[in-house]
Amino acid sequence: MRLFVLCLCFTTLANLSFAQDSKKGAIQANVYVGIPVGAIASESSFNGGVSVGYLGQIESFLRVGGTIGYDFSILNSDSKIPKEKGYQYLMIGGTAELDVYQNFYVGADLGYAFAETKKGIGSHYITPKIGYRFNDHVNLYAHYKGVRFSGYQVASLGFGMAYNF
Numbered sequence: 001m002r003l004f005v006l007c008l009c010f011t012t013l014a015n016l017s018f019a020q021d022s023k024k025g026a027i028q029a030n031v032y033v034g035i036p037v038g039a040i041a042s043e044s045s046f047n048g049g050v051s052v053g054y055l056g057q058i059e060s061f062l063r064v065g066g067t068i069g070y071d072f073s074i075l076n077s078d079s080k081i082p083k084e085k086g087y088q089y090l091m092i093g094g095t096a097e098l099d100v101y102q103n104f105y106v107g108a109d110l111g112y113a114f115a116e117t118k119k120g121i122g123s124h125y126i127t128p129k130i131g132y133r134f135n136d137h138v139n140l141y142a143h144y145k146g147v148r149f150s151g152y153q154v155a156s157l158g159f160g161m162a163y164n165f
Contacts, residue, residue, distance in 0.1 A: 024057055025054060025055060025056035025057055025063075025065070026054070026055050026063075026164040026165060027052065027053070027054055027164070027165040028052070028053050028054070028055055028065075028067075028162050028163070028164050028165070029050070029051070029052050029162065029163050029165070030049075030050065030051045030052070030053075030067075030069065030160050030161070030162045030163075031048075031049075031050050031160060031161055032048065032049055032050075032143065032158055032159065032160025032161075033046070033047065033048045033158050033159065033160070034046075034047040034048070034143070034145065034156035034157055034158020034159075035047065035156060035157055035158065036073055036154070036155070036156045037155050037156060037157055038146075038152070038153055038154070038155040039152040039153065039154060039155075040073060040087060040154045040155070043075055043076060043079040043080065043081050044073040044074060044075050044076060044079065044087070045074070045076060046073065046074045047071070047072070047073045047074075047145070047156035047158060048071075048072060048074075049069055049070055049071035049072060049091075050069055050070055051067050051068060051069025051070070051091065051109075052067070052068060052069065053065055053066055053067030053068065053069075053095050054066060054067075055095065055097060055164075060099075061098060061099040062096070062097070062098055062099075063096065063097045064094070064095070064096045065094070065095055065096075066092075066093070066094055066095065067091075067092075067093055067094070067095045067109055067111070068090070068091065068092050069090075069091045070088075070089070070090060070091070070116075071088070071089045071091050071113065071145070072086075072087065072088040072089070073086070073087040073088075073154065073156070075087075082119070083117075084117055084118040084119050084120075085117055085118075085119040085120055086117045086120065087117075087120065087147075087154050088115070088116040088117050088120065089113035089114060089115060089116060089120075089122065089125075089147065090113070090114040090116055091109075091111060091112070091113045091114075091125060092111050092112055092114070093109050093110050093111015093112065093125065094109070094110055094111060095107065095108070095109045095110075096108060097129075097131075099133075103132055103133040103134070104130070104131070104132055104133075105130075105131050105132075105133060105139075106128070106129065106130050106131075107128070107129040107130075107131065107141070108126065108127060108128045108129065109125070109126070109127040109129075110124075110125070110126050110127075111124070111125060112124055112125070113125045113147045121149070123147050123148055123149050124147070124148050125145065125146060125147045125148070126145075126146055126148070127143050127144065127145040127146075128143065128144055129141045129142065129143040129160075130142055130143075131162075136164060137163055137164050137165075138161070138162070138163060138164075139161070139162040139163075139164070140159065140160070140161055140162075141159065141160055141161075141162065142157075142158070142159050143157075143158055143159070143160060144156070144157055145158070
């Protein structure tokens with residue numbers, strides 16, 4: 001896992017260092033909310049998070065970079081899951097966006113979710129997205145987020161807003 005994180009950091013730094021001047025990159029801040037689905041749906045009714053990352057423009061239609069964020073699911077008061085085993089994660093991964101038609105794009109985040117609770121466990125995550133770019137700064141997107149464990153996954157469907165600096 002450490003090797004994965006080091007490779008991700010190296011790739012992002014290389015992208016920043018060797019990017020051509022004619023191609024621009026952007027720091028991107030995201031805020032999102034969702035409704036839990038799957039194994040956690042009966043234990044939680046809200047998922048949310050924030051992230052910040054860098055997207056370097058590889059081609060006019062493709063952006064690639066890295067992201068780091070915090071994701072949480074609020075457990076219901078009648079949940080059987082102990083609070084110290086809740087679903088709160090520090091998420092570190094790669095991100096990519098591909099323009100498909102005018103201002104519409106598809107994208108995905110892929111990485112590792114480190115548990116932020118005492119008895120929680122971490123695992124790999126994936127977040128496919130479909131979004132609309134209103135201008136150079138504001139994007140809205142719908143997403144599915146899943147943190148995969150052996151036998152089940154903690155997942156949510158939601159929407160978010162990204163701001164590019």
